[in-house]
Amino acid sequence: MSKINKAQDALDYHAKGRPGKIQVVPTKPTSTQRDLTLAYSPGVAVPCLKIAENKEDVYKYTAKGNLVAVISNGTAVLGLGNIGPEAGKPVMEGKGLLFKIFADIDVFDLELDTENVDEFVMIVKALEPTFGGINLEDIKAPECFEIERRLKAEMKIPVMHDDQHGTAIISAAALINACEIQKKKLDKIKIVINGAGAAAISCTKLYVSLGAKKENLVMLDRQGVIRANRENLEPTKAEFATTRDIHTLADAVKNADVFIGLSSADVLTADMLLTMAKNPIVFAMANPNPEIDYNLAVKTRKDIIMATGRSDFPNQVNNVLGFPYIFRGALDVRATAINEEMKIAAVKAIATLAKETVPEAVNLAYNTKNLRFGKDYIIPKPIDFRLISTVAPAVAKAAMESGVARHNITDWDKYCQELNERLGMDDVILRTITNKAKANPKRVVFAEADNYKILKSAQIVKDEGIAVPILLGNKTVIHKIIRENELELDGVQIIDPIEEKELFEQYAQNLYAKRGRRGITLYEARKLMRDRNYFGASMVQFGHADALISGLTRNYATTVKPALQIIGTETGVNRVAGMYMMLTKRGPVFFADTTINVNPDAQELVDITVLVNKSVSQFNIVPRIALLSYSNFGSNEGEAPHKIREAVSILHSKYPDMIVDGEMQANFALNSALLNDNFPFSKLKDAPANTLVFPSLDAGNIAYKMLQEIGGAEAIGPILLGMNKPVHVLQLDSSVREIVNMVTIAVVDVQTKQDEFAKNSLLSAAKKR
Numbered sequence: 007m008s009k010i011n012k013a014q015d016a017l018d019y020h021a022k023g024r025p026g027k028i029q030v031v032p033t034k035p036t037s038t039q040r041d042l043t044l045a046y047s048p049g050v051a052v053p054c055l056k057i058a059e060n061k062e063d064v065y066k067y068t069a070k071g072n073l074v075a076v077i078s079n080g081t082a083v084l085g086l087g088n089i090g091p092e093a094g095k096p097v098m099e100g101k102g103l104l105f106k107i108f109a110d111i112d113v114f115d116l117e118l119d120t121e122n123v124d125e126f127v128m129i130v131k132a133l134e135p136t137f138g139g140i141n142l143e144d145i146k147a148p149e150c151f152e153i154e155r156r157l158k159a160e161m162k163i164p165v166m167h168d169d170q171h172g173t174a175i176i177s178a179a180a181l182i183n184a185c186e187i188q189k190k191k192l193d194k195i196k197i198v199i200n201g202a203g204a205a206a207i208s209c210t211k212l213y214v215s216l217g218a219k220k221e222n223l224v225m226l227d228r229q230g231v232i233r234a235n236r237e238n239l240e241p242t243k244a245e246f247a248t249t250r251d252i253h254t255l256a257d258a259v260k261n262a263d264v265f266i267g268l269s270s271a272d273v274l275t276a277d278m279l280l281t282m283a284k285n286p287i288v289f290a291m292a293n294p295n296p297e298i299d300y301n302l303a304v305k306t307r308k309d310i311i312m313a314t315g316r317s318d319f320p321n322q323v324n325n326v327l328g329f330p331y332i333f334r335g336a337l338d339v340r341a342t343a344i345n346e347e348m349k350i351a352a353v354k355a356i357a358t359l360a361k362e363t364v365p366e367a368v369n370l371a372y373n374t375k376n377l378r379f380g381k382d383y384i385i386p387k388p389i390d391f392r393l394i395s396t397v398a399p400a401v402a403k404a405a406m407e408s409g410v411a412r413h414n415i416t417d418w419d420k421y422c423q424e425l426n427e428r429l430g431m432d433d434v435i436l437r438t439i440t441n442k443a444k445a446n447p448k449r450v451v452f453a454e455a456d457n458y459k460i461l462k463s464a465q466i467v468k469d470e471g472i473a474v475p476i477l478l479g480n481k482t483v484i485h486k487i488i489r490e491n492e493l494e495l496d497g498v499q500i501i502d503p504i505e506e507k508e509l510f511e512q513y514a515q516n517l518y519a520k521r522g523r524r525g526i527t528l529y530e531a532r533k534l535m536r537d538r539n540y541f542g543a544s545m546v547q548f549g550h551a552d553a554l555i556s557g558l559t560r561n562y563a564t565t566v567k568p569a570l571q572i573i574g575t576e577t578g579v580n581r582v583a584g585m586y587m588m589l590t591k592r593g594p595v596f597f598a599d600t601t602i603n604v605n606p607d608a609q610e611l612v613d614i615t616v617l618v619n620k621s622v623s624q625f626n627i628v629p630r631i632a633l634l635s636y637s638n639f640g641s642n643e644g645e646a647p648h649k650i651r652e653a654v655s656i657l658h659s660k661y662p663d664m665i666v667d668g669e670m671q672a673n674f675a676l677n678s679a680l681l682n683d684n685f686p687f688s689k690l691k692d693a694p695a696n697t698l699v700f701p702s703l704d705a706g707n708i709a710y711k712m713l714q715e716i717g718g719a720e721a722i723g724p725i726l727l728g729m730n731k732p733v734h735v736l737q738l739d740s741s742v743r744e745i746v747n748m749v750t751i752a753v754v755d756v757q758t759k760q761d762e763f764a765k766n767s768l769l770s771a772a773k774k775r
Contacts, residue, residue, distance in 0.1 A: 012469070012494065014492070015466075020096060026096075026099055027096075027099045027100060027102075027103050028099050028102050028103060028106075028113070028115075033069070053067035053068075062412070064135070065138075065340060065413075069112060070135075070136065070137065070138050071138050071337055071340065072110075072111060072112050072138060072337060073111075073112050073113070073114070073136070073137050073138050073139075074105060074111050074112070074113050074137060074138060074139040074140070074141055074333055074337070075113070075114055075115075075116050075130075075133060075136070075137045075139070075140050075141065076098045076101045076102050076105070076113050076114075076115045076116070076141045076143055077098075077115075077116045077117075077118065077130055077140060077141070077142055077143065078091065078094050078097070078098055078115075078116075078117055078118070078142070078143045078144045078145060079091055079094075079117070079118045079119070079120060079121055079126060079144075079145055080092070080093055080094030080095075080117060080144065081121060081144070081145055081146040081149070082144050082145060082146035082147070082150075082169070082204075083097055083144045084097060084144070085293065085294075088146060090119075091117035091118060091119050092117065094117055094144055095115065095117050097143070097144060098115035098116075098117060098143060098144075099115050101113070101115070101141065101143055101168075102114075102115050104326055104329075104330060105141075105329075105330050105333070107429075108326060108330035108331070108393075108394070108429075109330035109331055109333065109334040109394060109398070109428070109429075110334075110428035110429060111330065111333055111334060111337065113141075114137075116133075118130075121149070123149050123152050123153055123156075126145075126149075126153055127153060127156045127157060127160070130153075130157055130161075131157065131160055131161060134161050134162070134163055137163060138163060138164075138337045138340070139163055139164040139165070139166075139333050139336060139337055140157065140161070140163065140164070140165040140166070141166060141167075141168055141329065141333065142154055142157075142165065142166065142167040142168070142169075143167075143168060143169065144169065145167065145169075145204075147203050147204045147207075147242070148240055148242055150167055150169070150170065150204050151170075151204070151207070151242055153167075154166075154167045154170070158343060162342045162343075163341075163342065164333065164336040164337070164341050164342070164343055164344045165343070165344065166329070166332065166333070166344045167204065167208075168325060168329045169204050169205055170204045170205055170207070170208035171208050171212075171344075171349060172325035172328050172329045173205040173208070173209060173268070173291065173323065173325060174205065174208040174209040174211070174212040174213075174349070175212065175328045175332070175349055175352050175353050175356070176323050176324065176325060176327050176328050176356065176385065177209055177266065177289055177291065177313075177323050178209070178212045178213060178216055178353045179327075179352075179353045179354075179356035179357040179360070179385055180289065180313050180321060180323060180357075180384050180385045181213065181216075181264065181287065181289070182216065182353065182354075182357045183357050183360055183361070183379070183384040183385065184264075184287045184311045184313075184384050185287070187311060187379075187380065187381060187384065188263075188285040188286075188287060188309075188311060189285070190263055190285065190287070191217075192213070192216055192217035192218050193217045193218065193219055194222070195218065195222060195263040195264050195287075196222045196223075196224075196261065196262045196263050196264070196283070197210075197213065197218060197222060197223050197224070197262065197263065197264040197265075197266060198223075198224050198225075198226070198255070198258045198259050198262045198264065198265050198266065199223065199224070199225045199226070199246070199266045199268070200226050200255060200265065200266065200267050200268065200269045200273060200274070200297060201225075201226070201227070201266075201267065201268035201269035202225055202226070202227035202232060202242075202243050202246075203268060205268050206225065206266070206268040206269075207242050207243075207246075209266060209268065210223060210225065210246055210266075212349065212350075212353070215346060215350060216350065216353065220245075220246065223246055223248070224248050224250070224252065224258045224262075225243065225246040225247075225248075226255055226258060226269075227243065230253050230254055230255075231248065231250075231252050231253050231254065231255075231257065231258055232244075232246060232247045232248065233247055233248055233249070233250075233253075234247040234248065234249050235249075255273060255274070255278065256277075256278050256281075259274070259278050259279075259281060259282055260281045260282075261281070261282070261283050262282050262283060262286070263282070263283045263285075263286060263287060264286070264287045264288075264289075265282065265286070265287070265288045265289065265290070265297075266289050266291075267288075267289060267290040267291055267292055267296065267297035267298075268291055268292065269292055269297060270292050270297070271292055271295035271296065271297065272295065272297065272298065272299070273297050273298075274288070274290065274297040274298040275298070276298070276302055276303075276306040279298065279303060279306050279307055279310075280306060280307070282307075284309060285309045285310075285311075286307060286309070286310050286311075287310075287311050288303055288310055288311070288312050288313070289312075289313045289314075289323060290303070290312070290313070290314050291313070291314060291315045291323050292315070293315045293316070294316070296314045296315065296316065300312055300314055300316075300319040311381050311384065313384065313385075317388075320381075320382035320383065321382065321383070321384050321385060322385075322387075322388070323385070324388050326388050327356055327385065327386060327388060327393060327397075328352055328356065328397065330394075331352070331393055331394055331396075331397035331398045331401065332344060332348065332349070332352050332397065332398075332401050334394065334397075334398040334401075334425070335348070335397065335398035335399065335400065335401030335402035335404075335405065336348065336401060336402070336405060338398065338402055338413075338415065338421070339402045339405045339406055339411035339412070339413050339414065339415060340411065340412040340413040341402075341405040341410045341411050341412070342410045342412065343410050344401075345404075345405075345408055345410055347404045347405075347407070347408040348401045348404045348405055348408070348410075350404070351400040351401050351403065351404035352397050352400060352401050354400065355396050355397045355399075355400035355401075356385060356386060356393075356396075356397060357385070358396075359386045359390070359392060359393065359396045359397075360379055360383065360384055360385050360386050361379045362392075363378075364376075364377040364378065364383075364390075365390070365391070365392065367391070367434075367438055367626040368387055368389060368390050368391075368438075370438065370442050370626050371387070371389050371437070371438040371439075371441035371442050371445075372387060372389075372441055372442070372445055373441075373442050373444075373445025373446045373757070374445070389434070389437055389438060389441060391426075391429065391434055394425045394426070394428070394429060395422040395425045395426055398425055399415075399418060399421060399422060399425070402415055402421075403415075435587075435589075435593075435594050435625060435627070436589065436722075436747070438625075438626070439625065439750055439751065439754055440470075440472065440750050442754050442757065443472045443473070443750045443753040443754050443757075444470065444471045444472055446753075446757055447467075447471055447472055447473050447474055447753060448473055448474065448552035448553060448752075448753045448756040448757065449473070449474045449475075449476055449551045449552045449553070450467070450473040450474070450475055450476065450551065450552065450553045450554075450555055450749055450752055450753065451475075451476040451477075451478060451542045451545050451546065451551035451553070451554050451555070452464055452475060452476065452477055452478060452542075452555050452556070453478050453538040453539050453541075453542040453554060453555070453556035453565075454478075454479070454538070454556055454557075454558050454559055454560075455477035455478050455479040455484050455500070456479040456480060456483045456484055456487065457487075457558060457559060458487055458491055459558060459740070459741070459742050459745060460477075460558060460745065461477070461484070461487055461488060461491070461493055461495065462491070462493060462742050463742050463745035463746050463749065464477060464495060464498065465493050465494055465495055466742070466746050467746055467749045467750075468495070468498060469494075472746070472749060472750055472753060473749050473750075473752075473753050475495075475498050475499075476498070476499045476500075476501065476545070476551050477495075477498060477499065477500045477501065478500075478501055478502075478503065478538040478541060478542055479500070479502065479538065480502055481500050481502050481505075484500055485500075503535065503536060503538060503541040504536065509544075509545075509550070510532075510535055510541070511532075512548070513535050513540070513541060513544035513545075513548070514528070514531045514532040514534075514535045515528070515531070516544065516547070516548075516572070517531040517534065517535065517540065517544070517571065517572060518531040520571065520572065521571055534568070537568065538556070539554075539556050539560070539564070539565055539567075539568040539569070540568040540571075540572065542554045542556060542568075543568045543569045543571075543572040543573055543733065544572055546573060546731050546732070546733065547572050547573050547731065552731075552732065552753075552756040553731075553732035553733065553734065553752040553753065553755065553756050554569065554732070554733045554734070554752075555734055555736065555745070555748060555749055555752060556733075556735060556736065557735035557736040557737070557738070558736045558738070558739065558740055558745070559738070559739075560738075561738070562584075562601055562724075562735055565735045566582070566602070566726070566733075566735060569726075569729060569733040570582070570729075573729055573730050573731050573733060574729075574730050575728050575729060575730055576728055576729065576730050577730075579613075579617070579728040580613050581602070581603065581610065581613050581614075581728060582602055582617075582726060582727060582728035582729060583598055583599040583601075583602050583603060583613075583614045583617050583618070583726075583727045583728060584598065584599055584600045584601025584602045584723065584724035584725070584726060584727070584735075585597065585598040585599070585600065585617075585618055585621060585723060585724065585725045585727055586598075586600050586710045586721050586722065586723035586724055586725070587625075587721070587722040587723055587725065587751075588710060588713055588714070588719045588720070588721055588722075589719055589720040589721075589722065590713070590717065590719045592694075593696070594625075594627070594696065595676075595695075595696055595697070595698065595719075596618060596621075596622050596629070596696065596697040596698070597698050597700070597706055597709060597710045598614055598615075598617075598618045598697070598698070598699055598700070598706065598727070599614050599699070599700065599703060599706055600700075600703070600706040600707050600709075600710050600723070600724055601703070601707070601723075601724040601726075601735070602703070603703060604702065604703045604704075605702050605703070606649075606701075606702070607649055608649040608650075608652035608653040608656065609653070609656070611633065611649065611650065611653035611699065611701075612653050612656045612657055612660075614699060615631060615633065615653070615657055615664075615666060615699050616657075616661070617727040617728050618631065618697055618699060618727065619631060619661075619664055619666070619697075620727075621725065621727050622696070622697050624754070624755075624758050627696065628665065629664075629665065629666075629696065629697045630665045630690055630693060630694070630695045630696050630697060631664070631665060631666040631667075631695060631697040631698075631699060632666075632667060632668055632670055632672075632675035632690060632695035632697070632698055632699070633650045633653060633654055633666070633667070633668030633669055633670070633699045633701075634650075634668065634669070634670065634671070634672055634675060634698055634699065634700055634701065634705070635647045635650050635668065635669035635670065635671070635701055636671065637650075637669050637670075637671070638669070638670050638671055638674055638684070638685065639669065639670065639685055639688075640669075646669075646701040646702070647669050649701070650668050650669035650701055651668075651669055653668075654666065654667060654668045654669065665689055665690065666689065667688045667689040667690045668699075670685075670688070670690075672698070672709075675690065675694070675695040675698060676694045676695060677694065678690065678691060678692060678693050678694045710723075721737075721744075722744070722747045722748065722751065723737075723748070723751075724737070725748075725751055725755075731759065732752050732755040732756050732759065734748050734751060734752045734755070736748055
């Protein structure tokens with residue numbers, strides 16, 4: 007895992023607030039006595055009787071059809087071994103979380119205190135009425151094979167041991183594509199599998215199902231090559247024993263086309279790699295460190311295709327590409343099993359998706375311009391939002407065609423639309439922005455570094471690779487806070503403005519030059535430069551930092567004023583504005599202006615809308631903008647409706663391609679059906695607005711805070727729009743998570759501005775030529 011997995015960080019993450027990572031949330035109204043009588047006695051008796059008449063109605067009246075059990079006995083937890091069911095529970099909760107965020111599948115994690123196969127099978131089998139599917143997890147071999155075999159035979163719901171089949175499915179998709187690129191045939195390649203555990207056995211079986219020949223396989227365990235003449239050979243290993251006269255890994259890899267590593271770090275040497283066949287394929291999937299270092303492998307063999315289990319190298323073999331969507335497809339057709347046909351369908355769907363044009367959102371997330379099928383991109387990225395609408399339908403179709411589906415899907419376009427709607431864009435957009443920031447981190451100066459929250463946030467963005475923090479403040483105070491809280495900020499630059507005589511004078515002279523005719527003397531400029539907001543803004547202006555973060559302990563105006571005086575607004579921008587990204591269950595909704603302009607007139611509303619339109623577009627979201635009022639298209643008169651009507655008229659005239667309309671009430675803006683029924687002429691009738699521009703600061707500020715507190719939305723902001731260089735202001739007393747989110751936004755803002763500058767410079771140079 008990454009550096010963030012410091013022991014205390016991990017413990018705090020799991021312990022703070024409500025312990026653990028998951029909770030049960032009601033899906034029906036519960037606020038009135040009538041609601042409760044319908045939810046429980048006496049109303050609940052009616053669906054009970056319906057299900058008693060027809061057991062299939064359990065899918066109609068209960069959550070069974072979207073409920074998976076993640077079940078373990080804690081005997082093979084990650085790389086920790088047999089640590090017991092209680093110790094394995096955090097992993098099972100984590101698995102449940104992944105099911106939910108990637109495929110909207112609800113999960114109960116069940117940790118069983120037994121290592122007896124018969125007991126395990128008996129308990130799980132008895133749970134069949136409750137769950138729509140069973141995901142077995144972290145059960146040691148060879149017991150896991152027997153447990154899964156028996157449960158699949160005795161239960162009529164999907165059962166899958168993901169440790170076996172998840173890795174098999176993803177690596178098989180990668181292998182198909184790697185062979186295509188390297189011009190190799192599955193039925194001809196020689197494969198070495200280093201490891202003989204559950205995942206290795208399952209991988210090998212699936213490769214054979216796809217066309218690999220058993221006589222071309224060599225499998226190794228801790229004793230070396232698994233040979234047919236070995237005594238007391240387990241049946242699962244005996245299936246892949248070789249009669250060839252080879253004994254070691256070095257022997258096995260000579261002239262081999264493919265190396266599959268599911269073992270331990272650094273067992274494949276560069277010398278061994280050199281003996282492999284032309285255009286070798288190496289999947290070194292041991293975690294956290296692969297069987298051969300990625301950089302060493304690609305340096306040793308220029309003709310290699312390399313995959314690992316790590317996210318910091320190309321071609322990550324990650325089970326999350328598979329299990330959420332395999333269960334999603336199986337549940338949606340009420341499959342009685344996850345069979346070989348369904349697994350192969352998932353393999354082919356994942357492999358095919360890697361060959362399709364990569365959406366811009368995915369490119370942006372990984373800070374690349376054109377991810378495309380090739381040696382460094384043989385399987386999709388985990389963040390690719392197309393996976394759910396690609397893999398789940400393929401699995402569902404295979405279930406129907408192979409005869410294990412109890413419910414048939416007929417309208418596949420509608421089904422794909424429903425799949426996409428299951429995942430709100432809130433998590434997706436935050437993950438996308440974070441990945442984009444990590445791909446090209448920038449220098450962020452923290453003006454309030456004498457604060458624990460700021461320092462903790464600085465450590466997180468440093469450890470995660472989101473940003474390079476620069477800390478402003480008294481060094482003694484900062485070091486004291488670091489020591490007292492055992493923070494790890496070694497190597498981070500700490501600057502006390504008073505000690506930086508040369509920079510201090512340079513910045514003061516610049517402020518004086520800019521504001522000398524606005525009442526600031528050189529003496530006052532030097533005095534102001536002691537304020538870290540002035541000093542930090544100057545660092546950004548002079549290129550000594552890329553972005554400024556401040557405002558945790560000071561009011562908004564005090565933080566913004568220095569930035570406006572020193573950095574100023576973008577060329578052509580008349581004013582700045584504040585925007586919040588509200589992460590709601592329906593996806594992200596952007597609010598403006600929430601922090602700057604108190605009572606904007608019509609032209610000022612136009613300026614704000616133009617700024618917001620540009621900013622939202624940078625998140626790879628098409629802005630659908632509603633200018634809000636208490637009036638709908640002239641239904642009421644007053645100062646607010648009148649100025650908004652005028653602003654919309656200007657916007658429609660000057661920016662005809664912008665999707666913007668108003669004036670309208672908020673419920674009409676957010677309910678396209680309601681809008682279409684009453685105002686079918688509106689530009690927003692086809693889909694809800696995702697960007698709301700308010701008539702006043704009062705309205706915008708009240709709205710975002712109400713949605714945050716009552717609606718449970720996460721607010722990211724305020725994002726300051728219109729500045730010439732990135733400056734972002736925190737809410738007073740922001741949480742560490744909120745600070746980290748703002749730093750992430752700031753880094754992406756820097757990347758965008760730098761890209762725009764480079765593009766404009768090229769255009770300018772071209773014109774001069």
